[in-house]
Amino acid sequence: MSSQTPIVVVKDICKTFKIRGRPPVHALKNVTNHVDKGEVLVVIGPSGSGKSTFLRALNGLEPIDSGSIVIDGVELTSPKTNLNRLRQEVGMVFQHFNLFEHKTALENITMPQMVVLKRSRGEANEVGRRLLDRVGIGDKEDSYPSELSGGQQQRVAIARSLAMTPKVMLFDEVTSALDPETVGGVLDLMKELAADGTTMVVVTHEMGFAREAADRVTFMDFGEIIEEGTPEGVFDNPQHERTQLFLSQIL
Amino acid sequence: MDWILDFYNYRVVAQYLPEFARGLGSTAWISLLALAMSLVIGTIAAIMRMSPNPLLWRIAAGYVQAIRSTPLLIQIYLIYFTLPALPLLDRRLDELEGGIIALGLNAGAYMSEIIRAGIESISRGQVEGAMSVGMTYPQRMRYVVLPQAFARVAPPLLGQTAVLIKDSALVSFIGVFELFGAGLVILNERLMPNEAFLTVAACYLAIYTVMLSVTGYAQRRLGGAAA
Numbered sequence: 001m002s003s004q005t006p007i008v009v010v011k012d013i014c015k016t017f018k019i020r021g022r023p024p025v026h027a028l029k030n031v032t033n034h035v036d037k038g039e040v041l042v043v044i045g046p047s048g049s050g051k052s053t054f055l056r057a058l059n060g061l062e063p064i065d066s067g068s069i070v071i072d073g074v075e076l077t078s079p080k081t082n083l084n085r086l087r088q089e090v091g092m093v094f095q096h097f098n099l100f101e102h103k104t105a106l107e108n109i110t111m112p113q114m115v116v117l118k119r120s121r122g123e124a125n126e127v128g129r130r131l132l133d134r135v136g137i138g139d140k141e142d143s144y145p146s147e148l149s150g151g152q153q154q155r156v157a158i159a160r161s162l163a164m165t166p167k168v169m170l171f172d173e174v175t176s177a178l179d180p181e182t183v184g185g186v187l188d189l190m191k192e193l194a195a196d197g198t199t200m201v202v203v204t205h206e207m208g209f210a211r212e213a214a215d216r217v218t219f220m221d222f223g224e225i226i227e228e229g230t231p232e233g234v235f236d237n238p239q240h241e242r243t244q245l246f247l248s249q250i251l
Numbered sequence: 252m253d254w255i256l257d258f259y260n261y262r263v264v265a266q267y268l269p270e271f272a273r274g275l276g277s278t279a280w281i282s283l284l285a286l287a288m289s290l291v292i293g294t295i296a297a298i299m300r301m302s303p304n305p306l307l308w309r310i311a312a313g314y315v316q317a318i319r320s321t322p323l324l325i326q327i328y329l330i331y332f333t334l335p336a337l338p339l340l341d342r343r344l345d346e347l348e349g350g351i352i353a354l355g356l357n358a359g360a361y362m363s364e365i366i367r368a369g370i371e372s373i374s375r376g377q378v379e380g381a382m383s384v385g386m387t388y389p390q391r392m393r394y395v396v397l398p399q400a401f402a403r404v405a406p407p408l409l410g411q412t413a414v415l416i417k418d419s420a421l422v423s424f425i426g427v428f429e430l431f432g433a434g435l436v437i438l439n440e441r442l443m444p445n446e447a448f449l450t451v452a453a454c455y456l457a458i459y460t461v462m463l464s465v466t467g468y469a470q471r472r473l474g475g476a477a478a
Binding site: 059061084085086087088089090091092094096097098099100101102111112115116157160161164 | 376379380381382383385386387394395399402473474
């Protein structure tokens with residue numbers, strides 16, 4: 001799969017959080033990475049390692065200080081780039097779902113299609129219903145987010161992203177806020193997406209998922225990429241001391 | 252039962268029903284237009300007030316302070332008499348226009364503070380959710396932030412609307428005929444203050460009751476299940 005031009009190319013990105021009265025935090029230090037078409041990249045690492053910042057930089061939710069990010073040939077950091085236009089192509093699923101609270105499950109999926117992609121209501125409804133079926137909650141289209149469980153809300157959020165037919169999907173600890181019994185279902189859905197050839201970047205603490213679904217695993221700590229490789233390589237034969245320590249703590 | 256006729260002669264009130272109907276209609280119409288104006292101005296001022304651009308937020312802050320620190324009656328006179336004296340308009344405002352503009356500008360300042368509180372109460376996650384599907388700033392505001400913000404602050408907006416409706420009585424000072432004016436007719440022609448102002452008060456109460464049910468409906472429409 002890595003023979004073609006990668007969809008995402010990240011080169012030397014740096015990000016420092018400056019909070020007054022405290023030492024600056026270097027969230028990203030010269031991070032370089034890439035994601036090929038159809039590839040599933042899983043980013044793991046301890047809290048505060050910069051993995052979420054890395055993910056959020058990929059659709060410009062977190063502006064970076066230096067370096068470059070190119071999404072399917074478009075330079076994200078260039079001032080000429082229309083970030084909103086680019087975000088249509090980069091789907092994102094959040095830890096806390098971020099569904100539109102005032103819209104039903106179906107409306108959450110149709111509204112962005114009509115507003116951003118200018119699809120007709122009929123077409124948007126068709127896409128919306130098909131996707132709700134696909135994520136396994138076709139019977140919940142009229143429910144508001146507050147009436148759905150965390151797992152169901154996350155399925156709607158995934159469907160909302162898919163409706164935009166993005167070139168790459170970002171998953172930011174999407175099961176961390178879920179009840180334990182709903183985690184498995186959401187992870188299974190993500191595995192299905194991966195198997196269908198969706199290009200995905202997944203930040204997660206679910207090592208089982210990483211091992212099973214990842215094409216490549218990146219371990220980050222202190223804002224740097226410490227180690228990366230195949231799931232087998234990283235999990236069964238970690239080379240770096242910090243990777244070994246991290247894995248021994250969580251596995 | 253004679254004391255009732257002494258205290259409140261509904262037969263006289265019945266004679267003046269056309270005046271009260273005209274006054275009620277006028278007050279409702281003035282209030283509705285001023286309300287619409289105040290919500291538009293309030294929303295714009297709230298968004299300007301939150302802008303990182305110092306020029307924009309200073310203009311909005313100055314407007315709110317100027318309105319809050321001066322009496323409405325003076326604002327009405329200023330809009331009606333003083334504004335047309337500036338070389339901006341090539342004609343005078345009529346009483347109705349002047350009254351509506353003054354009321355709308357006045358309520359807009361108070362509305363903007365309420366609307367700003369509503370916008371600020373919407374979580375960052377809602378905005379990021381909208382950004383992640385590629386919505387532009389105006390789209391995020393229109394489809395995600397403002398509907399939820401308005402649903403959330405509907406009760407204080409309703410309270411401010413009640414103030415606006417009551418304040419609309421002040422435009423009778425520049426000669427607009429409305430509900431209060433209708434009461435003044437009975438007072439002047441019959442010297443019957445009870446009949447005049449109990450009736451006027453009841454009419455204001457009626458407007459408020461209608462408004463309550465409309466607000467409940469709007470809140471459910473905007474806010475989804477949460478509201």
